Amino acid sequence: MNKRAIAQVPATLGPIFACLLSLASPALAQKPNIVLMLPDNLGYGDVGFLGTGGELRGMPTPRIDQLARESLRFTQFLTEPGCTPSRAALQTGRYPIRSGLSLVLVKGAANTLKANEITMAEMLKPLGYTTAYVGKWHLGFAQESQPQYQGYDEWRIGFLGSTDVTSYPREMSKYHAPDAIIQNAIHHIVEADAPNTPAREVRVYDIAYRRQIEKDIADYSVDYIKRHANGRDPFFLMVAWTRPHYPNVTHPDFKGKSRIGQYGDSVMELDYRTGQVLDAIRESGIEDNTIVLFLSDNGPQRTTIFREDLIAGSSGQFRGELFDPYEGGIRTVGMIKWPGKIKPRTTNAMISLLDIFPTLAGFVGGKVPHDRPFDGIDQSDFFLGKTDKAPRESLITFIRDRIAAVRWRQWRLYPRTVLASTDVLNTTGVQGIVAENSGYPAAYNIEWDPREEWNLLIENSWVLGPYMKVIQSYRKTLKDHPNPPAPNFTDF
């Protein structure tokens, strides 16, 4: 049953037929389009609708906030603590350690997304979806890893690494790096027009193009939506934004727009570009049949004094940032909109980036892999309001070859106490806090103590029970499906 079939029904019967269709199984109805926007390093405390960012921080985010009002808003959207692991979790629905992607990849790293991994796009293809990926990928440098070999029909304005690279020549020059080294550090924007065809280099991804890229991603996305709005097949468009990842030079239109400098300008450009995509969906008349997801990939990058442009990402009331296993490293911005199907509301249920794949599968009748461990949970009934109880109770956070943290309900557990990368809090052992590098486990109650300042494990050692259960259940899956070697490019 497709659009053409519907068009053959006499006009007067159209509404009745449409009504019958909506009662039929989802597999028979016209499948919804899916637009998934993935900002890069946007923090919980960067946007207005979650209470701690936007206007309060001198960088209003009206378009994101408006989308939030029309969406199911997640106040516990949990990701992985870095770009590569999060993107692996999103694409595969599996803990990134299972695909060897539990650390951010840099050029030269051996680990890469393997051909036999099944992505979201590969789940959607057999259902008749047209698919496209725009922007940053960052799931490995091998050809087999690239979007057009992983279920996406095309890849536009793409790049394989991180936006960091655009600052490399400038940074390297400061230290008088030889030309050969600088040349080797240059990365390119690449594109592929069709599945299973090698990508071609389009231009250098340098600081000049850094200013332009978000506009190009938005323009391409708008064009794609308009071209496919009246197509026979539903489409799945992944818009992998590059903002507000360092460096944050913006399009000239946004220079000085915010009250807090470059970082704020960049967030405001992201907000505007998001609005362009939303406008295209509305103007194409497909808003009612399009699922829109807006999901950040991980916690924000906070200020460092080593940058010329002071980075000002915020994790709001939470402790930690990008790369930290603390809550602020993984709790970030997330929402889903589906007019008439998903009631706009706020939920404080635990939603993981891992759950997006199986939830979309649940919506459209897709299949999740059963021949391997799969960690995502189908939240579709919960999102649609068919059940009040969200299914997720726990989440493991891996970094490199280790379990860095475990969430179980409102408890955060650290198998060994850790020292956050840039957060000096609590290292003094004052006020009854066990020194964080003591080697003992630690447990924080994230509701009672959102900044994880009070290790309550000694008084609450009972939490080790449910925690061990979560770990054991994960460990059991390793027997038949051991993890590949974890990334180790920093171990020499």
Add this chain to the structure above:
Amino acid sequence: MNKRAIAQVPATLGPIFACLLSLASPALAQKPNIVLMLPDNLGYGDVGFLGTGGELRGMPTPRIDQLARESLRFTQFLTEPGCTPSRAALQTGRYPIRSGLSLVLVKGAANTLKANEITMAEMLKPLGYTTAYVGKWHLGFAQESQPQYQGYDEWRIGFLGSTDVTSYPREMSKYHAPDAIIQNAIHHIVEADAPNTPAREVRVYDIAYRRQIEKDIADYSVDYIKRHANGRDPFFLMVAWTRPHYPNVTHPDFKGKSRIGQYGDSVMELDYRTGQVLDAIRESGIEDNTIVLFLSDNGPQRTTIFREDLIAGSSGQFRGELFDPYEGGIRTVGMIKWPGKIKPRTTNAMISLLDIFPTLAGFVGGKVPHDRPFDGIDQSDFFLGKTDKAPRESLITFIRDRIAAVRWRQWRLYPRTVLASTDVLNTTGVQGIVAENSGYPAAYNIEWDPREEWNLLIENSWVLGPYMKVIQSYRKTLKDHPNPPAPNFTDF
């Protein structure tokens, strides 16, 4: 022009007449009732509607959040950093140092609210308001200071000090204090039925009555509203809640209601009691002509390990708490509702507790004192939407005899760097931060850096210009009106 006069108009002309009335000067129309609720130590991060509390912290606040949806919501509601100073600022519209109340008072302190101070209630009385004060006062122990000598027609379920006192006998027994000392520490609930009459002791304010007091305050307020709803005169009711101030034992109905223990239970009781007052206003049919304010008095009390019941107040994304001059000590919960007059919306304008007195005067045609320095700013035009620009640009925070901090726009300035009472962050001088007890000034950009982790003064010493202007403008007022001696009961 009063309600009786309106009632004499034929029914069919009622709407026309009401319309004409609304065009007449506010002084001629029926004055609105005013219900001002003042929770005690409720933090920015404790309630749901500001994004960081409520359900996210295991203690839903549905009634406060619903009120917020119907109100002008303040995201920069700024108070003084303690109970007494805040209550002095609210009642007088003047910096508390001007009335000698720049420190929290304890029994035996010489400083007290003087008879010649003019309170909000004294501003409203000449306009025909019936006035009542319910709950904690904490503006001095002398008779002249008490509500019924300061413009309130009656004072119910009152007490002069802080709710701390209910824990004194228990705490003192731990240390084997002599009976005579314990007896001397006992405080009473007092009441006064009429203006200028001494208060009588009603009962001991002990830990048993601590469980009951919020219910009694709510019950009295409900009864007061119902009795005065159809009165000839408008009324001003101040409901000074006692929650979530330590100790937080609750009414038995709320024991175990939250997921985070006693503190959460107490916040949830506050939410429920607030709902009872709102229901009374609605059920009495006076909702449309009643201004409701819900304002916390200062930042929250956070966890200390010295308490049996772990206190869990949160200042959300901000640094600091009760008694700190940091943002978290003074930015807290605030909103105002006036159906049909004040459009429900969020504003990030700076609103000070000082501004409530002159703003209410602006609404009802009251007079603010002109014979003394007055620091509150009339925000009525801004609240009513007559102007887009809020009038406040700066705020000084005094502690004891000193300027502890100055806000100027988004900058927070500390004349001398300070060490927060319980916040160990940043004392290490790492990451370019000037050690906080160095004696040099410090400046933080509260939008760019909500947790005040980055002293930017060296790179932004230009902010000393506007800062000096704010200080000088205050200092000028001291020439003709020197401050009384500041509280010094801890200096021996």
